[in-house]
Amino acid sequence: MTMPPSPSQPPHNPYGGPVPPPQQPGAFGAPQGFPPQGVPPQYQGPGAGAWGQPPMGPPPKKKLSAGAIVAIVLGSVVLVGGLGYGAIAGLSGVTGSFPEATHKLVVPKTLLAGEYTLVSDLSETEGKEIEDTPDLTVKDAKAAVGQYSGEDDSALVVSGMHGRIKNAELTRSSILKGAATEKGSTLVVRPKDFTPAGYGVTVSCQVTTSKDALGTTTLPMCAWGDDNTAAAVARVTPESATADPKDIDLAELAETTAKIRAEIRKPIS
Numbered sequence: 001m002t003m004p005p006s007p008s009q010p011p012h013n014p015y016g017g018p019v020p021p022p023q024q025p026g027a028f029g030a031p032q033g034f035p036p037q038g039v040p041p042q043y044q045g046p047g048a049g050a051w052g053q054p055p056m057g058p059p060p061k062k063k064l065s066a067g068a069i070v071a072i073v074l075g076s077v078v079l080v081g082g083l084g085y086g087a088i089a090g091l092s093g094v095t096g097s098f099p100e101a102t103h104k105l106v107v108p109k110t111l112l113a114g115e116y117t118l119v120s121d122l123s124e125t126e127g128k129e130i131e132d133t134p135d136l137t138v139k140d141a142k143a144a145v146g147q148y149s150g151e152d153d154s155a156l157v158v159s160g161m162h163g164r165i166k167n168a169e170l171t172r173s174s175i176l177k178g179a180a181t182e183k184g185s186t187l188v189v190r191p192k193d194f195t196p197a198g199y200g201v202t203v204s205c206q207v208t209t210s211k212d213a214l215g216t217t218t219l220p221m222c223a224w225g226d227d228n229t230a231a232a233v234a235r236v237t238p239e240s241a242t243a244d245p246k247d248i249d250l251a252e253l254a255e256t257t258a259k260i261r262a263e264i265r266k267p268i269s
Contacts (some may be wrong), residue, residue: 098139098164099227105144105162105264112259116148116156130161137171139164144231144264153238158260160231169202172225175232176206179221184210188218188245194254201226203257205250217241220248222257229265233257 107121127143141163148156165171180187189207205222218241223232235256240248
């Protein structure tokens with residue numbers, strides 16, 4: 001009687017030599033390492049996908065979330081540290097008398113015809129640094145800081161104060177200078193002056209960039225200063241935060257800033 005082959009021995013190959021072990025089926029029942037029947041082998045070139053799929057392009061640019069945008073804007077010196085006018089400007093502009101207090105700034109529930117809604121009034125918290133910063137060119141400073149949110153994850157922050165300002169032009173330029181010299185900030189587009197039609201105020205605007213864990217962020221901002229009020233406005237969207245700084249429309253932001261000034265600057269009753 002013929003005995004079956006021992007399990008420890010490979011099956012007999014009638015052509016001589018051991019029989020190669022069976023291959024495990026791959027996708028669609030084909031052995032692993034081979035394409036399905038009738039499909040020609042594909043070259044797996046550098047970066048190519050499965051079965052010759054063209055290589056993927058670079059990943060899309062990360063879109064910043066609303067929370068990230070707010071953190072960027074709130075973390076910028078445009079909010080607080082850049083408002084130390086006298087500390088930056090030295091004693092220039094100190095001579096002469098202080099103007100009378102006739103106007104103040106308010107933090108309304110909405111801005112720009114309801115386009116932006118107030119998220120937080122920071123006047124009594126972060127704004128305290130504005131009031132506590134020694135400044136020989138300003139008297140009776142009172143902070144007005146508001147964080148607003150809009151559609152499409154956009155954020156708007158108004159940060160300023162009202163009081164008696166001896167040199168409004170100096171104050172305006174000092175706000176932007178403080179923002180540009182903050183640690184981690186780089187001034188890319190130097191300040192430009194705009195006079196939006198119908199508002200009777202000069203607005204200065206610039207663009208800085210900053211680097212953090214999220215990459216390089218573009219931050220455009222504008223500022224104004226008059227006898228009683230001074231403030232900075234930063235309006236950021238997911239698109240503008242990652243845009244080329246030179247592509248930012250500062251004239252448009254200057255007009256937006258003038259509109260905001262008209263909404264939040266009120267006569268003292």
